[in-house]
Amino acid sequence: MASRARRTPASVLLFSNGFIILWLIIAAFPFFWILWGSFKVELDFFSIADWTNALTGKNTETTYGRPFTGAGYYGAFVTEDFWRNGLNTLIVCFFVVCTSLTIGTLGGYALSRSGFRYTFWLLIIALIFRAMPPATLVAGYLLPFFEWNLWGILPTTIVVLVAINQPFTLWMLHSFFQSIPKELDESAKVDGCTQFQAFRHVIIPVMWPGVITTGLFSFLLAYNDYVVTTVLLSENNRTMVPQIAAFLGTTYTEGNVMFAVAAVVSATAPLFILVLFFQRQIVSGLTAGAVKG
Amino acid sequence: MKHRTFFWFFLPTGLAMLLFIAAPIVSVVIQSFYTPHEAVLVTVENCGPFGCKEETTIDQEATRELREAEPLGRFAGFSIYLDRGHLAVTEVGQAWQSSQSVGEFFGKLGNLPFYRALAFTLTYTFAVTPTLIVLGLMIALAVNSLHRHLKGLIIFFSLLPMIVPPLLGSLVLFWMLDSRGILGSAIQWLANDPGLSLKASTPLTWIMLIVYGVWSSAPFAFVVFYAGLQTLPSDQIEASQIDGATRWQQVRFVVVPHLMPLVTFVALIQLMDNFKVLEPIVGFNAEAHAQSLSFFILNDLSGETWLLSSASATSVMTLVGVAILLSPVLLRTWRDFKGKQ
Numbered sequence: 366m367a368s369r370a371r372r373t374p375a376s377v378l379l380f381s382n383g384f385i386i387l388w389l390i391i392a393a394f395p396f397f398w399i400l401w402g403s404f405k406v407e408l409d410f411f412s413i414a415d416w417t418n419a420l421t422g423k424n425t426e427t428t429y430g431r432p433f434t435g436a437g438y439y440g441a442f443v444t445e446d447f448w449r450n451g452l453n454t455l456i457v458c459f460f461v462v463c464t465s466l467t468i469g470t471l472g473g474y475a476l477s478r479s480g481f482r483y484t485f486w487l488l489i490i491a492l493i494f495r496a497m498p499p500a501t502l503v504a505g506y507l508l509p510f511f512e513w514n515l516w517g518i519l520p521t522t523i524v525v526l527v528a529i530n531q532p533f534t535l536w537m538l539h540s541f542f543q544s545i546p547k548e549l550d551e552s553a554k555v556d557g558c559t560q561f562q563a564f565r566h567v568i569i570p571v572m573w574p575g576v577i578t579t580g581l582f583s584f585l586l587a588y589n590d591y592v593v594t595t596v597l598l599s600e601n602n603r604t605m606v607p608q609i610a611a612f613l614g615t616t617y618t619e620g621n622v623m624f625a626v627a628a629v630v631s632a633t634a635p636l637f638i639l640v641l642f643f644q645r646q647i648v649s650g651l652t653a654g655a656v657k658g
Numbered sequence: 659m660k661h662r663t664f665f666w667f668f669l670p671t672g673l674a675m676l677l678f679i680a681a682p683i684v685s686v687v688i689q690s691f692y693t694p695h696e697a698v699l700v701t702v703e704n705c706g707p708f709g710c711k712e713e714t715t716i717d718q719e720a721t722r723e724l725r726e727a728e729p730l731g732r733f734a735g736f737s738i739y740l741d742r743g744h745l746a747v748t749e750v751g752q753a754w755q756s757s758q759s760v761g762e763f764f765g766k767l768g769n770l771p772f773y774r775a776l777a778f779t780l781t782y783t784f785a786v787t788p789t790l791i792v793l794g795l796m797i798a799l800a801v802n803s804l805h806r807h808l809k810g811l812i813i814f815f816s817l818l819p820m821i822v823p824p825l826l827g828s829l830v831l832f833w834m835l836d837s838r839g840i841l842g843s844a845i846q847w848l849a850n851d852p853g854l855s856l857k858a859s860t861p862l863t864w865i866m867l868i869v870y871g872v873w874s875s876a877p878f879a880f881v882v883f884y885a886g887l888q889t890l891p892s893d894q895i896e897a898s899q900i901d902g903a904t905r906w907q908q909v910r911f912v913v914v915p916h917l918m919p920l921v922t923f924v925a926l927i928q929l930m931d932n933f934k935v936l937e938p939i940v941g942f943n944a945e946a947h948a949q950s951l952s953f954f955i956l957n958d959l960s961g962e963t964w965l966l967s968s969a970s971a972t973s974v975m976t977l978v979g980v981a982i983l984l985s986p987v988l989l990r991t992w993r994d995f996k997g998k999q
Contacts, residue, residue, distance in 0.1 A: 373803065377905060381800040385812060388797050391873065393815040395830045396822075398840065411838035419840060468670035475667030479659040485995060487668070489988070494679050496980050498934035500952035501973035504689065504959060504966055505682025508729070528678030531671050560663045589823035591937050592952070596959055606823050610940055613829075626833070629826050640817050644810070647817065651878060652885035 396633065403630045404433040407623050437627035447628050450608040453519060454588065454632075457604055460523045461587040462580050465530045469583075470576060472531070473538025474564055478547065488539065491532035499529055503596045510597070517599030525597060526587050533586070534579055540653055541575030542568075578650040581643055588636070605632045683977070690970035693734040697721045731967070738971045745975075746770045772972070775949040779979075781864065782950065783932040786871035791924055793872060794879025795917070799909065801880070802887045813881065820877040828870050828941030835866060863947040870938050875931070879924045886920045887913070929983055951976045 401419075402410040408424040418424060422432035429436070441447040476484045506525065510516040545568065553563040588606075595607040603611065609632065612625040640647065659667075698720040704711050725731075740747045753766035767773045801812055819827060834841040837855040846854045856862045890913060898912050914921075936952035939945055945953065951972060958969035 378803075381803055384796065385800045385804070388800075389812060389815055392819050392877070395834060396818055398834065399830050410833075411836060412840070412843075416840060416843060468674060471667045472671035475659065475664050479664045481661070481664070487672075489991065491675070493984065493988075494675060496930040496933075496984050497679070497683075498936075498952050498976060498980070500934070500936060500955045501686065501976050502679065502682045504955065504969040504973050505685035506678075507959065507964055508689070508966060509685070512729070524674075525678055528674040531675050532679075535671060560659060560667075585821065591823065591825050591940070592956065596956070606825055609829070610825060613940075613943070622833075625829070629829055633822050633826055636821050637818070640814060640821055644814055644817065647821070648813065648881055648885070651881045 399626065400630055403437055403623070403626045404435065405623075406434065406436070410623065410626060437623035438631070440621060440624040441627040441631065445612070445624055445628075447605070447608065447631065450603055450605045451631070453602060454604040454606075456519060457523055457526065457594075458584050458587045461526045461530065462583045464523070465527045465534055465583045466576055466580050468527070469531060469534035469538055469579065470572065473535050474542050474568060476535065476539045477542035478550070488536065491535050495532040495536070499590075499592045502529075503592060506597065516597065517602060519598070519602055522594060522597045525593055526590060529593065530583050530586055534583060537579045537582065537650065537653065538575060541579070542572070545571060578646045578653070581639070581646055582650055584639075686970045686973045689730070689966050690738060690974050691734060691736075692731040693738060693967045694731040695721070695724050695728070698724060734967070738967050739975070742770070743968055744772045744971050746772065771949070771954070775951050775954040778864065778948045779933060779935060779950045782868060782871060782935050783929060785868045786875065786932050787925060787928045789868075790872045790876045790879050790928060791921060793876045794924070795883050797876065797880040798883035798887055799913070801884060813884075816877045816880055818877075819874045824874060824937035825941050827874050828938040831870050831873070832942045857943070860947040863942070863944050867938050867942060867944060867948055870942070871932060871935065875928055878928070882920050882924055883917055886917045890916050926987055930980070933980060933983060951979070
């Protein structure tokens with residue numbers, strides 16, 4: 366590798382490094398810009414008079430005496446009660462991840478250990494389900510949920526998100542369990558364990574890396590969902606993403622764009638921290654499906 | 659594993675998918691053939707001092723009773739699929755007969771909402787997917803030649819566009835591209851046109867959405883290809899170097915064939931995901947210029963009254979689209995499966 370690197374001509378090196386720097390700017394700059402801008406007033410955030418105002422915060426200083434202000438955050442969290450939506454997101458994500466992992470591990474384990482032909486068809490059906498846009502399903506939920514008074518509350522949304530999550534969870538855990546040697550639970554069964562006991566005492570202790578990776582993706586799916594939460598939650602129970610979408614309608618008319626900006630930053634920040642700690646797991650999860658084919 | 663044991667292990671997840679994915683599809687298909695009852699009208703004869711008049715009013719009670727007795731509505735067959743909001747058969751026929759050229763015909767087709775949504779969804783899917791694959795491959799190749807310590811940092815920042823909720827990511831870009839935002843003003847300055855607004859023009863809006871799509875999905879392709887590059891056997895590269903292959907030829911004839919299975923995988927996942935496109939349109943506030951099939955469905959459900967039949971008909975046609983997209987993969991998997999036996 367080193368010998369090849371030494372042979373790389375300067376022009377190629379310059380081009381590839383320049384390209385990476387360009388990509389880094391494209392990928393990361395919007396986030397730094399919005400974080401910086403969220404502490405300004407709207408006139409600086411949308412710097413129409415002079416673009417340097419966005420950096421120096423001239424209008425912010427004339428309004429508040431300082432180049433930074435927490436007014437957007439105050440507006441979002443205190444005036445608009447955005448913390449409530451944050452709490453709802455937390456509840457939804459927690460229960461979706463727990464439920465989806467519990468039933469997903471059982472199903473994924475069974476799929477990886479059963480040699481019969483129907484496991485193939487079940488996985489194909491899961492793939493088809495994975496391809497279907499969630500928007501096509503929501504029309505089917507509304508009528509029964511409304512009839513049975515299930516519409517608008519968090520538990521319904523959690524159950525629906527768990528179900529929509531399952532195809533992906535199954536595929537991921539299936540390929541993960543296949544990488545755990547069959548001999549492990551076979552030998553436990555020879556020693557007199559039932560299938561469930563073998564799973565409980567032999568597989569569960571070694572499955573955590575794969576389960577954590579899958580859990581991360583379940584979390585992201587629940588956290589990022591827009592369709593299901595928008596259609597199935599009532600106004601009081603909204604999670605963060607639909608609430609921000611709802612802000613757009615009201616804030617553009619009231620001129621409180623900074624509320625929405627602060628809310629966007631607040632909703633993005635937890636994900637930064639997540640990537641910071643779990644980067645390795647996320648990367649391995651993304652590639653796991655690909656390597657298995 | 660015995661059938662019985664498998665059944666109990668698989669039951670919870672199977673039940674969840676059956677109840678909340680399979681059953682809604684059935685319900686959507688049924689709903690798409692029904693339409694709400696029309697109001698029951700009664701005609702009463704009012705006789706006053708100036709003679710008798712016939713008046714037609716809505717019989718509220720009878721209407722409510724009828725709607726409660728048959729909540730699905732009345733059977734409408736394929737009429738919802740064929741009406742103006744969907745396949746618009748009559749309008750298409752008229753457009754075909756009155757148009758002089760094919761271009762004019764497609765222009766008229768573009769005025770019908772369903773065809774407009776379909777056109778945008780397909781354009782988006784087939785513009786974004788190849789672009790992001792090429793971009794992801796380029797980033798992966800560039801990052802692979804870097805020093806080890808820098809790689810982790812670059813992967814961290816590269817993951818961000820993909821990991822944030824699509825609605826938030828598109829909002830961030832939208833505010834930057836706003837005519838008062840930092841990129842929007844930069845583009846105005848570059849184009850030397852102070853009145854230029856990306857939001858106001860349909861082609862520019864489409865480009866903006868496609869740029870967002872590539873920005874948010876390229877990291878996925880990058881990470882997958884980067885992982886694939888780690889398994890590239892170095893002796894193949896060396897052999898090609900000895901044979902005098904240039905840098906470009908090495909990439910073209912050694913690296914790309916090695917990554918081909920991964921390209922297929924990324925293309926499949928991204929085709930499925932881009933076909934679902936919805937959040938960018940909400941985030942970019944672009945529904946006046948671009949609507950996708952998913953947006954079209956949600957639009958029917960977000961008003962005062964739910965237009966369930968209309969949303970269901972669009973859903974069914976979207977599912978048909980997904981099936982067509984997926985069919986080559988399914989056919990190949992099936993052949994592989996048959997071959998193995």
